[in-house]
Amino acid sequence: MxxxxxxxxxxxxxxxxxxxxxxxxxxxxxxxxxxxxxxxxxxxxxxxxxxxxxxxxxxxxxxxxxxxxxxxxxxxxxxxxxxxxxxxxxxxxxxxxxxxxxxxxxxxxxxxxxxxxxxxxxxxxxxxxxxxxxxxxxxxxxxxxxxxxxxxxxxxxxxxxxPFRTYNFSQLVATFAKVGLDTKDMIVLSGGHSIGQLHCGAFFERLWDFQGQNITDPSMDPEFAESLKAQCPRDNPLLFKGADSTNATFDAVYYSDLLTHKGLMDSDVALMSDPLGVEYAIKAVQDPYYFLFEFGMAMxxxxxxxxxxxxxxxxxxxxxxxxxx
CATH class of the missing domain: 1.10.520.10 (Peroxidase; domain 1)
Known part of the structure; x- marks a missing residue:
């Protein structure tokens, strides 16, 4: 549309x-x-x-x-x-x-x-x-x-x-509910991570020490993980990484990244652990203007x-x- x-x-x-x-x-x-x-x-x-x-x-x-x-x-x-x-x-x-x-x-x-x-x-x-x-x-x-x-x-x-960067889907829903926002609002407003940058430390554990095992989160796309490691070395968590692959443009690429296992923070990846999150991400990728419209409503x-x-x-x-x- x-x-x-x-x-x-x-x-x-x-x-x-x-x-x-x-x-x-x-x-x-x-x-x-x-x-x-x-x-x-x-x-x-x-x-x-x-x-x-x-x-x-x-x-x-x-x-x-x-x-x-x-x-x-x-x-x-x-x-x-x-x-x-x-x-x-x-x-x-x-x-x-x-x-x-x-x-x-x-x-x-x-x-x-x-x-x-x-x-x-x-x-x-x-x-x-x-x-x-x-x-x-x-x-x-x-x-x-x-x-x-x-x-x-x-x-x-x-x-x-x-909400904390380590929250799972249920914790995110509960945090938004406390201020009167529903699950859809949470999923849509998470799309604000379409722009900006993050400290590498915001996803350090997923990249270098998943669950304290000194490994990379196996759910992360392997090629993407290797690229991230080059940008975010283990000894420098204060470097910055774009929030998504088009971090200077507000768009639905954030959800595309999630669907292809290229999310960064635990709270981002958590959206894909629930059918509602997956359903919304698919809609956003299929029709990017759908996300832009819904984001305005959620704001x-x-x-x-x-x-x-x-x-x-x-x-x-x-x-x-x-x-x-």
Whole structure:
């Protein structure tokens, strides 16, 4: 099916969702009267950022993901630690792996210059994730806006909220279910690994020490494994490897790699351990636009995870200094 048809269906399906999403007070026209240029400012900045560094697109998308899974979509991932509390960004799973904080600050500064005290940090993350995905080939989706920033960010809450790279299918389903997302959302959002890079350490065990036996995971394609070993030597797990074979393009190749035993992390490969995961991967490979469309729908679902402790609109995304409440 042509891209334009999927976009039409995307918009139609979204309109049907408006009644549900509006219950959370999120709307696509939230800033039309208070900051009509907001979406344009964000898109222009994201275009500049990704033109300068394509790898940053994945980082910007991950910020939204890591934000919404902890305390809901409230911008808490952007907060700095305080004298009394270690923030989410300092949690082991986030520290050193999340990127793009300075870019969010730049975007926020531009928005504050144009319409002070209006656009929330949480909404910026939602818009940025969409625009970064589209910049590398994804389909656009309507971003519902009106999120309120949170006032707390606690590192200890991260490990119990985010999925780990070692999770099996059941653990992944359970983690997504805790925030109201279903199995299909989990499978589709995993496709975010279509772009970006990973530390070789993220799949070191599968490559060099599977189940502690000093061997390579026998389920991995042998030729692919040898290629990986050349890129990720045993003594240097801090080198980087593209998340899939077309890591600078947002596409369905991620699922093709999984079907041909070329997945990287345990949590990626886990999708192929369940019939639903296999079925979806086959559909995505047979019709790549199907994945692009479904990804937009899943991002809308994720972006609607409610904040557990909304506070106000933060003028500075890194500190508690609300413009209004």
């Amino acid at each position: 042509a891209t334009s048809c999927y976009q039409w269906f995307l918009w139609t399906a979204t309109i049907l969702l408006i009644a549900v999403v509006s219950q959370g007070q999120l709307t696509t026209d939230f800033y039309d009267s208070t900051c009509p240029q907001a979406a344009t400012i964000v898109k222009q900045k994201v275009d500049e950022i990704v033109d300068a560094d394509k790898g940053m697109a994945a980082g910007l998308m991950r910020l939204h993901f890591h934000d919404c899974f902890v305390r809901g979509c409230d911008g808490s991932v952007l907060l700095n630690s305080t004298n009394t509390t270690l923030a989410e960004k300092e949690a082991l799973i986030n520290n050193g792996s999340l990127r793009g904080f300075e870019h969010i600050d730049d975007i926020k500064m531009d928005l504050e210059c144009s319409c002070p005290g209006v656009v929330s940090c949480a909404d910026i993350l939602a818009m940025v994730a969409r625009d970064a995905t589209v910049k590398l080939g994804g389909l656009s989706w309507p971003v519902f806006l009106g999120r309120i920033d949170g006032a707390s960010s606690v590192a200890d809450e991260v490990n119990s909220s985010l 809308i679902n994720m972006g609607n995870i409610p904040a557990s402790d909304p506070y106000g609109w933060r003028k500075n995304c890194a500190v508690i200094e609300p413009c209004n409440n």
